[in-house]
Amino acid sequence: MTVVVEATGVSKWYGEVLGLNGFSAAFAPGITGLVGPNGAGKSTLFKLLIGQLHKDQGELRLLGEDPWNNVPIKRRLGYCPEHNQLYGWLTADQFVSSLLRLDGMPSSEATRRAREALETVGLTSAKDRRLRTYSRGMRQRAKLAQALAHDPDLLILDEPLSGADPQARVHILRTIADFAKDGGHVLMSTHILYEVERLTSNIVLIHNGKGIASGNVHEIRALIDRHPHAVRIATPAPRAVAEALAPLDHVASIEFLADKELLVRTRKPDAFYRELPAIIEDRRLEVTGLESPDDNLDAVFRYLVG
Amino acid sequence: MMDILAGLAKSWVVFSLTVRYLLTTRRGLATAALAATPILLLGSLALARVETFDIVLFQLLMVPLFLQVVVVFTTLVQATSLIREEIEDNTLPYLLTRPISKPAVLLSKYFGYLASVLLLLVPPLLAAYAITEAHAGDALSTDREVLIAFLVATVLATLAYGAFFTFLSVLVRRPLAVGLGIGFVWEFVVGSFPGDLPRLSIIHYLRSILKELAPFGPLRLYTSDVSASVASIILVAFAAAALVLAIIVFQQSEFKQKA
Numbered sequence: 001m002t003v004v005v006e007a008t009g010v011s012k013w014y015g016e017v018l019g020l021n022g023f024s025a026a027f028a029p030g031i032t033g034l035v036g037p038n039g040a041g042k043s044t045l046f047k048l049l050i051g052q053l054h055k056d057q058g059e060l061r062l063l064g065e066d067p068w069n070n071v072p073i074k075r076r077l078g079y080c081p082e083h084n085q086l087y088g089w090l091t092a093d094q095f096v097s098s099l100l101r102l103d104g105m106p107s108s109e110a111t112r113r114a115r116e117a118l119e120t121v122g123l124t125s126a127k128d129r130r131l132r133t134y135s136r137g138m139r140q141r142a143k144l145a146q147a148l149a150h151d152p153d154l155l156i157l158d159e160p161l162s163g164a165d166p167q168a169r170v171h172i173l174r175t176i177a178d179f180a181k182d183g184g185h186v187l188m189s190t191h192i193l194y195e196v197e198r199l200t201s202n203i204v205l206i207h208n209g210k211g212i213a214s215g216n217v218h219e220i221r222a223l224i225d226r227h228p229h230a231v232r233i234a235t236p237a238p239r240a241v242a243e244a245l246a247p248l249d250h251v252a253s254i255e256f257l258a259d260k261e262l263l264v265r266t267r268k269p270d271a272f273y274r275e276l277p278a279i280i281e282d283r284r285l286e287v288t289g290l291e292s293p294d295d296n297l298d299a300v301f302r303y304l305v306g
Numbered sequence: 307m308m309d310i311l312a313g314l315a316k317s318w319v320v321f322s323l324t325v326r327y328l329l330t331t332r333r334g335l336a337t338a339a340l341a342a343t344p345i346l347l348l349g350s351l352a353l354a355r356v357e358t359f360d361i362v363l364f365q366l367l368m369v370p371l372f373l374q375v376v377v378v379f380t381t382l383v384q385a386t387s388l389i390r391e392e393i394e395d396n397t398l399p400y401l402l403t404r405p406i407s408k409p410a411v412l413l414s415k416y417f418g419y420l421a422s423v424l425l426l427l428v429p430p431l432l433a434a435y436a437i438t439e440a441h442a443g444d445a446l447s448t449d450r451e452v453l454i455a456f457l458v459a460t461v462l463a464t465l466a467y468g469a470f471f472t473f474l475s476v477l478v479r480r481p482l483a484v485g486l487g488i489g490f491v492w493e494f495v496v497g498s499f500p501g502d503l504p505r506l507s508i509i510h511y512l513r514s515i516l517k518e519l520a521p522f523g524p525l526r527l528y529t530s531d532v533s534a535s536v537a538s539i540i541l542v543a544f545a546a547a548a549l550v551l552a553i554i555v556f557q558q559s560e561f562k563q564k565a
Binding site: 052069071089099 | 312315323326327399405406407408
């Protein structure tokens with residue numbers, strides 16, 4: 001297979017708002033990051049790929065087929081939506097195994113594979129808890145478990161790390177990397193380049209509904225590093241976390257926000273994301289969420305598109 | 307053959323999830339409480355030893371209270387949640403990214419709705435009837451034709467209202483508001499007009515069924531030239547048409563989730 005997804009001049013309108021504007025790109029096998037600020041059209045493209053939306057113009061092929069109302073192709077597809085809503089009244093075990101039975105698996109096999117998938121994402125101990133009691137990071141992992149449990153050819157992950165705590169991030173990134181190592185293809189959207197950079201150098205940049213660049217990530221890294229990268233950290237102990245991060249030479253500033261949140265600006269985001277889990281673990285700090293405001297990437301995109 | 311069995315197995319999953327959701331969440335508990343209103347009312351009449359409380363009063367009370375309020379509200383609340391709530395909650399992609407067609411999802415949900423709502427509505431109806439007969443000192447089988455008439459009307463009302471409200475739930479963004487207008491305003495007003503206008507309401511056909519099947523009592527005074535069998539066929543055909551329309555709309559629908 002030379003191309004997993006091919007889009008040629010794809011446009012999608014929401015009334016008078018343009019979601020995709022003649023988007024063209026070819027997504028190669030392996031892991032590809034779809035990178036763009038919020039509102040760039042990433043989720044619209046993914047919703048077109050899973051058949052949730054219908055294109056208004058252009059040509060879109062998913063694994064060589066038109067995805068709109070295409071039931072058979074869904075056997076080969078795993079989708080992790082951006083939103084964190086789940087069937088809160090089900091346990092994770094019931095949630096994943098029910099969806100697997102929709103893939104045609106017998107009940108016993110569905111149960112076995114659901115448990116394997118939950119183990120893969122590190123949710124075995126919480127598999128019998130109702131999903132409404134899950135944290136954001138756990139929800140992200142449960143969504144990932146249902147997406148990969150039926151061993152699809154292609155995973156479509158819409159902002160899979162959004163709001164995930166450091167532990168969940170590690171699990172999610174490892175799971176995606178392992179899936180690709182076993183021959184699976186992954187399309188992953190993010191507004192944080194550094195997230196996807198840890199998995200692949202193959203990226204497609206999207207802005208205002210258009211594909212503006214694709215290829216190797218390193219060429220635009222230099223541009224992006226000129227802009228300090230902001231990370232919002234949710235923690236019950238903001239002062240202790242600030243004390244731990246302040247000595248890092250690449251941390252440019254730390255700002256205390258309302259509701260037990262910190263805004264940290266770093267000049268070396270990759271180093272920051274690499275070092276953060278160890279710092280948290282060594283000092284036994286509690287971090288409940290990490291979020292990168294999309295103005296980081298927006299600034300870069302404004303620069304790129306002139 | 308294997309494909310049919312596999313399709314049925316998938317439909318069973320959606321059916322089971324629907325039943326579980328409709329019966330075990332707060333919505334299910336609230337509608338169960340509403341469905342129990344006839345038991346409370348007739349139980350109170352029995353406890354108060356109201357002398358005029360018998361099977362005739364049962365019929366007089368159960369049409370406006372049970373068929374026109376409890377059944378309409380229960381079917382409205384449950385059927386409009388089938389698809390619309392999944393769209394609003396952003397959970398529909400979990401079903402629609404699996405190899406099951408949209409028509410199969412909708413029909414499986416509808417049958418899940420039927421099972422759940424009948425489970426909510428039939429026991430209170432049976433209990434209300436039993437209270438009435440016990441209060442009158444009659445055997446449970448004494449007025450069984452009246453009970454059968456109400457059971458038939460309840461099943462057909464659940465079928466027809468449910469299919470229509472399911473159609474509304476894929477057609478409009480606020481099916482509950484539109485359904486309230488149709489279920490309570492249209493059905494009450496149009497159903498009460500003289501002449502042929504009531505033919506445009508579901509309640510007209512339900513009353514026609516009750517009129518023919520109940521051997522005595524106030525229901526026989528209802529003016530209708532539609533026989534119970536024709537009324538039943540009309541209601542089943544109406545439900546089938548509403549479901550076909552719902553499937554057509556759902557199949558072509560895009561799902562623009564909340565941001």
